[in-house]
Amino acid sequence: MKCLFCQSKITSEVTWRTLFYPTPMSICKLCNHSLTVISGARCSRCSRRSDVPKCIDCLQWEQFPARDTLRYNYSIYQYNECMQEIITKWKYRGDYELGYIFKNAFHTHFQKMMLTAAKTHLAIPIPLSVERQVERGFNQAEMLAQFLPIPKAPYLQRVTSEKQATKTRSERMGSANPFQLRKPINKPIILVDDIYTTGTTLRHAAKVLIEHGCPEVISFTLIRS
Amino acid sequence: MAKKTSPLDPKLAQQLEGKLLLRKEIPFEDTLFDFLLEKNMLTPIPSIVKTLFRKICQRCGNRTNSRFAKIHDINRKHGAWYCRNCLMMGRIIETEPLYRWNGQPFSWQKHEAACTWKGQLTKAQAKASEMVRRFILQPESSLLVWAVCGSGKTEMLFSGIEEALRQGMRICIATPRIDVVRELLPRIQQAFSAVPIQALYGDSAEKQGTSQIIIASTHQLLRFEHAFDVIIIDEIDAFPYHKDASLAFATERALKPSGTMIYLTATPRQKQRTKMLLKQLKHVFVPTRYHGYPLPVPIMCMCFALQKNLVKGNPPRAFIQWLRLRQNQQRQLLIFLPTIALTEKIASNLSELLIHEHVIKGSAEISSVHASDPDREQKISLFREKNLFVLVTTTILERGVTFPAVDVAIIHAGHSVFDEAALVQIAGRAGRSADDPTGEVVFFHDGKTNAMSRAVRSIKKMNRIGRWL
Numbered sequence: 001m002k003c004l005f006c007q008s009k010i011t012s013e014v015t016w017r018t019l020f021y022p023t024p025m026s027i028c029k030l031c032n033h034s035l036t037v038i039s040g041a042r043c044s045r046c047s048r049r050s051d052v053p054k055c056i057d058c059l060q061w062e063q064f065p066a067r068d069t070l071r072y073n074y075s076i077y078q079y080n081e082c083m084q085e086i087i088t089k090w091k092y093r094g095d096y097e098l099g100y101i102f103k104n105a106f107h108t109h110f111q112k113m114m115l116t117a118a119k120t121h122l123a124i125p126i127p128l129s130v131e132r133q134v135e136r137g138f139n140q141a142e143m144l145a146q147f148l149p150i151p152k153a154p155y156l157q158r159v160t161s162e163k164q165a166t167k168t169r170s171e172r173m174g175s176a177n178p179f180q181l182r183k184p185i186n187k188p189i190i191l192v193d194d195i196y197t198t199g200t201t202l203r204h205a206a207k208v209l210i211e212h213g214c215p216e217v218i219s220f221t222l223i224r225s
Numbered sequence: 226m227a228k229k230t231s232p233l234d235p236k237l238a239q240q241l242e243g244k245l246l247l248r249k250e251i252p253f254e255d256t257l258f259d260f261l262l263e264k265n266m267l268t269p270i271p272s273i274v275k276t277l278f279r280k281i282c283q284r285c286g287n288r289t290n291s292r293f294a295k296i297h298d299i300n301r302k303h304g305a306w307y308c309r310n311c312l313m314m315g316r317i318i319e320t321e322p323l324y325r326w327n328g329q330p331f332s333w334q335k336h337e338a339a340c341t342w343k344g345q346l347t348k349a350q351a352k353a354s355e356m357v358r359r360f361i362l363q364p365e366s367s368l369l370v371w372a373v374c375g376s377g378k379t380e381m382l383f384s385g386i387e388e389a390l391r392q393g394m395r396i397c398i399a400t401p402r403i404d405v406v407r408e409l410l411p412r413i414q415q416a417f418s419a420v421p422i423q424a425l426y427g428d429s430a431e432k433q434g435t436s437q438i439i440i441a442s443t444h445q446l447l448r449f450e451h452a453f454d455v456i457i458i459d460e461i462d463a464f465p466y467h468k469d470a471s472l473a474f475a476t477e478r479a480l481k482p483s484g485t486m487i488y489l490t491a492t493p494r495q496k497q498r499t500k501m502l503l504k505q506l507k508h509v510f511v512p513t514r515y516h517g518y519p520l521p522v523p524i525m526c527m528c529f530a531l532q533k534n535l536v537k538g539n540p541p542r543a544f545i546q547w548l549r550l551r552q553n554q555q556r557q558l559l560i561f562l563p564t565i566a567l568t569e570k571i572a573s574n575l576s577e578l579l580i581h582e583h584v585i586k587g588s589a590e591i592s593s594v595h596a597s598d599p600d601r602e603q604k605i606s607l608f609r610e611k612n613l614f615v616l617v618t619t620t621i622l623e624r625g626v627t628f629p630a631v632d633v634a635i636i637h638a639g640h641s642v643f644d645e646a647a648l649v650q651i652a653g654r655a656g657r658s659a660d661d662p663t664g665e666v667v668f669f670h671d672g673k674t675n676a677m678s679r680a681v682r683s684i685k686k687m688n689r690i691g692r693w694l
Contacts, residue, residue: 002291094316095309097294137318138297 003028004101005086027101034082037105038075038224046199047075047224061199069206071218073196076102076109079225087194087223091140099143102222106147110220117190117218122153126193126205129158129178144222145192155183156205169198177204184212191219238331239435241267243395243452243479245284245323247315250448252433261328269322273306283323285311285447286474310471313427314447325450333437335393340383342416349511350381356509357385360485361455362392367486369501372511373520373687374491374653375627379409381511382457383416385487390420390437394454397439399446399476401466403427405459405625407602409440443472449479456480457487460624462494462646491624491653492646492683512691518662519688521655523648523681531637531671538570540578541669544634548582551632551665557608558584558615559631561651563640565595565619571636572617585614593617624650630661638668638677648680 001010001024010028012018042048043055054062061068077083090098110118125141133139145152160178167175189209191202196219206217241251251258261267273293274281281288287310295304298320307318317323346354353370360368372378382398389396398413400406403426410424421436425445434445443458443466456476458466466472480486493501500506514520528534528541560575562568572593579585592613594601601621608616609628616622620642633655635643643651648668655664668677 089312093312094296094307095294095312096296096307097309137316143297 001025003031004098005031005089023104026103031082034080035086036078036080038078045072046196047073047221049078057198061203067203067207069210069217070191070199070203071216073199073202073219073221073224074109074113075196075221075224076105077223079195079223083223091136091194094136094138096138096143099140102144103147106144106222107149110148114190114220117188118150121150121188121190121218122185123148123150123190123192123220124153124156124205124209126191126201127154127156127158127179129160140194141192144194148190148192148220150190153185153187153189155181155185156208157182172198172200175200177207179205179208181208181212185209185214187214188216189214189218191217193219193221195223195225196221197225235329235331237261237266238326238328240433241324241326241328242331243326243450244434244448245270245325245450246448247272247317247321247323250315251324264328266326266328267324268327269324271319272317272321272323273308273319275306280306282308282310282317284308284314284317285471286478287311287471311447314444333393333395336387336390336420338387339390339417339420340387341418342380342383344380346377346380347513347515347517349513350377350515353509353511354381354384357382357487358388360487360507361385361389361394363485364483365485367488367506369488369490369493369497369506369508370511371490371493371501371508373514373691374624374650375514375520375657376491376511377515378459378489378491378511379412380515382487382489385455386417386438389455390417392454395437395439395452396455396457397441397446397449397453397479398457398459399441399443399479400459400625401443401463401472402460402621402625403442404602404605404621406440406442408625408627409459413438413440443476446475446479447471449475451481452479454481454484455487456484457489459489461488461490461497462492463624467494492649494646510690512687514657514662514691516659516662518656519691520684521652521664521666522684522688523652523666523668523677525638525668525670525673525677525681528669528671531669535567535571535637538567538574540571540575540636544636544667544669545578545582547634547667548579548584553630553632553661554584556630556632556661556664557611557613557628559608559622559628559633559654560615560617561623561633561635561643562617562619563637563642565597567637568593568595568617568619575615575617579615590614591617594621595619596621620647620651622654623647624653626654627657628654629658630664631655632665632667634667634669636669637671639670639672639674643676645676645679645683648676649683652680652684 003010004026008028010025038049041051043050044053045058048055089095123145125145128139157180158178159180191205202219209217272283279288280293287308292310293306294309296307298305305319307316360366406424406426414422420438422438423431423436425434425441501508526543528543531541534541576588576591590613592604594604607613652666655666656662
């Protein structure tokens with residue numbers, strides 16, 4: 001096996017466990033080490049590492065209950081330089097295969113953290129606009145949603161195609177809702193996306209869902225930046 | 226519109242001839258593009274060819290199965306293959322063809338006496354220069370120019386390039402190193418001021434590559450096919466060219482079948498040496514520097530506590546002693562280290578020490594560079610203008626860059642990144658100008674390696690041969 005990111009050979013240790021229950025590795029030890037998993041105390045609503053139960057951003061959101069539509073977000077990794085490199089290569093250069101780096105982590109963290117939700121909720125990946133989907137060839141959120149062991153409901157649709165990544169915080173918060181729902185859903189929903197930055201995109205999507213009679217929306221994302 | 230799309234329009238040919246491009250790399254509107262396709266002036270060719278057991282990327286020649294991957298595709302049940310090897314040049318995917326120009330070939334302008342360089346070549350240079358000129362006139366040939374560091378390789382090319390321009394040929398000067406591309410561009414531009422020249426590299430402003438002379442990093446040649454009559458590859462033994470098979474594939478394909486390939490190097494690898502010995506590859510040897518002085522021979526210096534010092538981030542004691550005893554204290558200092566982490570660590574510790582030793586006046590006169598440094602270009606030019614006195618670097622500055630008067634120190638020369646070629650190249654950074662033709666080169670090590678003794682031996686050998694010329 002070769003590391004998906006740095007092409008170096010992966011040599012796994014031989015232990016009783018790996019002998020009888022071999023798990024294929026997609027990323028080498030060194031690369032894996034440079035990704036930081038969020039651990040310890042974290043904000044209960046947005047998963048950011050924080051010592052107080054609710055971080056400033058989330059308190060700010062709570063001042064506008066009409067906009068604050070997402071119950072909580074769970075993220076696995078912190079954003080860092082190495083992650084940024086992987087994400088740019090994966091999303092913007094279009095290296096689809098790199099997404100499989102996160103397959104194991106995404107699955108196991110979901111099993112661990114979303115145990116109760118897994119039985120009732122449906123997963124909806126955050127969609128891309130048609131143009132962007134054609135340009136990239138794939139939707140990274142859809143790929144992540146594939147790794148989850150629950151049914152998917154791809155009824156959400158993106159109308160405009162403004163890039164969030166190039167905007168400032170206030171621009172993001174003030175942007176118009178780009179989502180539409182093709183079919184109303186009356187089940188609770190887990191939104192799946194690759195990255196939670198200010199939470200505006202996820203809240204826009206959640207708002208549309210709640211307006212159409214969805215009881216609860218939570219989100220499961222790969223990275224909290 | 227009608228005039229723009231007329232088949233005789235040479236601008237289209239100039240832009241598209243000799244290239245293999247994806248649709249998104251062709252900067253035309255759909256109407257013009259469709260017209261060209263309809264007139265059969267652009268031919269689509271499959272981007273990934275599948276044989277029974279393997280796939281071959283038509284752009285980079287990648288055949289390793291593990292370097293291909295599948296991407297989800299709505300129209301295909303099993304997804305579509307894409308090449309992961311040349312992903313940085315834009316994704317090659319099975320479903321999108323590459324386009325090749327099939328219209329009239331473009332005839333490049335013929336330049337009489339284009340060379341505006343008015344220098345004098347030494348005897349050895351003149352001999353090599355004449356060989357290059359002869360080989361360029363002779364179709365389907367290749368020549369290796371083995372010239373020591375600082376022998377003035379670029380100047381040797383001028384008469385050959387001039388001759389090629391007289392014949393209306395298209396020329397490419399390719400090199401694996403981006404720093405070398407940046408350094409070559411102004412020199413070539415000065416020598417051929419009337420000829421349009423473009424430089425192509427990863428983040429260059431120029432992307433099209435439509436001029437008669439092109440200076441490119443070897444990666445950029447992946448987009449070309451049968452485009453050049455003459456390709457000159459500078460520093461063929463440099464990383465990544467000698468490691469990456471797709472680059473050799475690309476340069477060979479970028480050459481027209483009747484073209485001439487010229488390799489330049491100061492330190493040929495074993496593969497080329499064997500070929501030269503077996504007379505499969507013609508070569509010309511330039512053993513002297515342009516100023517006629519011998520190459521500085523490295524001194525090896527044992528440091529017993531080297532590993533301990535490096536862990537703490539201190540320079541070894543022998544290095545400090547050498548600093549005090551340097552013959553010419555006015556020379557700038559170029560310090561090589563094996564890894565990026567060490568350069569940063571040592572640079573910060575060194576600044577205090579050098580201020581204490583009165584070598585520099587403040588910490589602003591010392592800096593470190595490595596491959597992923599965003600200000601790398603700027604720091605190198607600061608050092609060249611003598612605004613920086615000490616530069617701590619990894620092997621990125623081992624070749625292709627010229628500083629007028631420097632002393633060179635390699636700390637931990639026994640590390641595996643310093644192979645023979647690297648050590649010879651690094652030693653070649655010293656004493657490059659005619660005003661200060663000597664310089665000191667010291668290897669600080671904790672155990673002599675084969676590479677070190679071979680490097681010293683080969684430098685001495687060059688000097689011995691050079692003395693007779």
